[in-house]
Amino acid sequence: MTSPAERGPACGRLEAAWEVLRQIPDPEVPVISLCELGIVRDLRLLEDGTEGLEVVLTPTYSGCPATELIQDDVRAALAGFGEVRITMQRAPAWTTDWISEEGRRKLKDYGIAPPGPANALASGAAQPIRLVHRAALTKLACPRCGSEQTEKLSAFGSTACKALYRCLSCREPFEHFKPI
């Protein structure tokens, strides 16, 4: 147990570190921060008395090539806080449901349709593999003009987390952050 006197500055340090973390953009979708993306799972003081920090991150996709870059960005941003240890924690697996409301708004303003609920993919659920025909897919609103007259071009886009769509009303192509 730490005394209140010791806890005070410690809490202040954590709060200051959170403030720094909240400013770090995602390297692939820089309009949204790592915190809004929901991949910063925890921040705590190292228990070895060095006053360093431990940041717990979770990967979005198993093979996300930005993982190392994100770790470097976090380390660089927190450089003034002494030792920074980064722990990757896989479970529970990241889901797009952890993207904050603010993050979703920013994605939409940036031209990326935000993800719907991921429960359709809930792991362990008995999932029929009958094909989901294109016509039966939930209509996705175009982030530019709001029209629901859109169609999927490809389930995989410029990064693992996005799919390619096009709007049939304004004719603009756009990306969709896939629910996962």
Added chain:
Amino acid sequence: MSQQSIQVGESPQVQYLLRLGDSCLVLAQRICEWSGHAPILEEDLALSNMALDLLGQARALLTHAARLDGQGHDEDQLAFLRDERQYLNPVLMELPRGDFAFTVLRNFAVSTWLLLLWRRLEGSSDAELAAIAGKAVKEAAYHQQHAADWVLRLGDGTEESSARMRAALGTLWPYCNELFDSDAVDAAAAAQGLGPDWASLKDEWRAQFCEVLADAGLDCPKDSAYQSQGRRGIHSEHLGHMLATMQYLQRAYPGGVW
């Protein structure tokens, strides 16, 4: 000075993890061969993205296998410094990429199998393996949907696309047997709660695979007695060539990084 090969231990847990990890790694390498060569740009992106997911899964599994093996190796050493006989993926994964029909049909067969396997592994007694599975299961669901979409489109497409799908099915089918092979490694994994005996996935896999084939107007082939042995390190002539390409840089320039 070129790099010496390494060997992993005989522990059933390590072997079980490598059979799965090598499957993801070898298939990722094969799918990557389409980068810049796929019939349309969207498929180029899709195949590269799926390969990346598989590579990430392989990395996690190999890292964990190396830790359990306890010889101080890391995932890169397991990937780049093991010889062909030390690779434990089923032969299906290493078969040449063939034409686009073969590629999508194999992706469908493998993603359907992986999805069933990952779901079971979410309940593994090994917390790390369960965590890897919890992530991978979501990725595999997208892979399966995408591949099934293509099987339907090509199988039920033109005369040419349908003929190519039938040819692909004839080539691939005998190698699927190995996905449901069963031996002492499976028995040990099942007994410890590490993961299922692969044979236990067969009925479900077959039902799902043949259902989509039927929708695509393709007949489920007759059973084959052929039993490939990649899980025991006995591979086709194709893996050695693939590893030569894949491992060359690390062998020639040990520890080289970007």
